[in-house]
Amino acid sequence: MKTIVKLFTGVSLIGLIYSCNKEDKLNYTLQNYDTFEPGVIDDWIVKNLTDPYNIEVVYRYQRNMHDINKNISPPDESKVIPQMEIVKNGFLEVYNKIGGTTFIKTFTPKQFALFGSGDYDPDGSVKGGTADGGRRITLYGLNGIDEHNPNSLIGNLQVIHHEFTHILNQNRFIPVDFEKVCVGDYYSNWTAQENDEKTARGLGFITPYARKSVGEDFAETLSHLIVQGQLFYDSYAYESGETAQPKFGQKEVIVRDYMIKHFNIDVTQLQMEFQRVMEEQYKSTAFQFPTLIARNQVGWLDWDIRNSWSISKPISAKQKEVLNPILDGLGEYTTKSLQFRFVSPKKAVLYITFGDDPKLAAAYDFTIIQHADGTTSFALAEEQGKDNPFGENAYEYATESWVASDVQPLINYFEEANFELGWHTPLKDVSPLEYLKFVDFKDVNDPNAMMLGQITARKY
Secondary structure: OOOHHHHHHHHHHHHHHHHHOOOOOOOOOOOOOOOOOOHHHHHHHHHHHHHHHHHHOOOOOOOHOOOOOHHHHHOHHHHHHHHHHHHHHHHHHHHHHOOOOOHHHHHHHEEEEEOOOEEEEEOOEEEEEEOOOOOOOEOHHHHHHHOOHHHHHHHHHHHHHHHHHHHHHHHOOOOOHHHHHHHOOOOOOOOOOOOHHHHHHOOOOHHHHHHHHHHHHHHHHHHHHHHOOOHHHHHHHHHHOOOOOOHHHHHHHHHHHEEEEOOOOHHHHHHHHHHHHHHHHHOOOOOOOOHHHHHOOOOOEEOOOOHHHHOOOOOOOHHHHHHHHHHOOOOOOEEEEEEEEEEEEEEEEEEEEOOOOOEEEEEEEEEEEOOOOOOOOEEEOOOOOOOOOOOOHHHHHHOOOHHHHHHHHHHHHEEEOEEEEEOOOOOOOOOOOOOOEEEEEOOOOOOOOOEEEEEEOOOO
16 A cells, blocks of 8 residues: 555656646746837936936835835926926026035935935824935925925925935035034933923024034024024024024134144035025025015114215215214213114114213113015104013113103104115125125115114123
8 A cells, every 4th residue: 555655656746747847838928018218318317417417316206215114105297307406406406506616526425315205203293304324315395395485495405405414424524513513412312392492592503403413503503604694593492482592603713623634614605695695596585685685584673874884985975864863962971872773573763872881871662663665664653662572671771851852863864764684785796695694775765865784692
């Protein structure tokens, strides 16, 4: 019985071997279902990015280029060229002009990977982009971009400049002094409820995300300085509190020194070029003076035309007429300073100090009225000292006849005038030393009348 079983098994194996060696013809044709052929998008990329910058753009979906545990959608192809135009205009050409050809060819990312939706994390945060290995920037959320809305572009370019800063840091390390500014305050669980904006800025961080690590803090600082602008940064620092403001200043100094030392790039020139691109190519009004007032990003105007800044500047006869009575002295006191301080989008304060006692000051509240035609007027507020930031004495002295009589010519002029507010020197002509420094109040009804002031940062 055992012999029969073995014999049958052997015959079966021979048949199996024969079957495996038999060549059966399969009626099947292998086909490549990827019918992609380069088109208009690819031609644009080659012409505008690959040839001049040696940059590849991956916009056809590649799952291996994002976290494989997440579902992230491919980009809408109609958004690819607009997105990469934004990259080209607001990032590559800005750095190319200021940093030079060698810089941009050496440090620019060689690949951009594009995805349509955001990269959502379990903690509720959303990544706008990542920088990988010093050579690739991945951008998410492409489908939500509005290339016709300058405000939408600001957020998009914030991500790009942030991620590029990481690439710079991978080539030149962050100075050790940067971490010391906020040592002990970094918080890897940055999305935790306790790390809200108020807490983060009170510790000296430009965003809650900046608390995540030294690298994120450095990238957030530089990208905000470039994209949001200097006056945004200065006002944010001031409003963060007396303890935090110096920390913002220290970080800025370190970031600026880092860019000069390692790349010979002046951050102010980056800011100027970025503003030029946004205004000329995207019609942004974000850096215009009335917009900055509306966003409460303007500090104080020095109107003391006795100071050295006024020597080389045209001071109109009207400005002398309304300011000299104040600057010539109040009563028996010498006038020490004269400032027009913007304290909110709707309120400004004329602030005058006199005499040797720092408590001697007079304050006058003005309501800021921005008109539909883009002009601005200022009216003496009916209620003085509301939400008083200057101390009761400043409003009491303002009612003294020997003070009020000298201030009255300026009040009268403001009551009747309407102004166009703007930068004294156009962006195309201004030097880095005078960038965002001098402002004109041009009288709409009198082309020869103008109030010129120097912007000074707010301080405690």
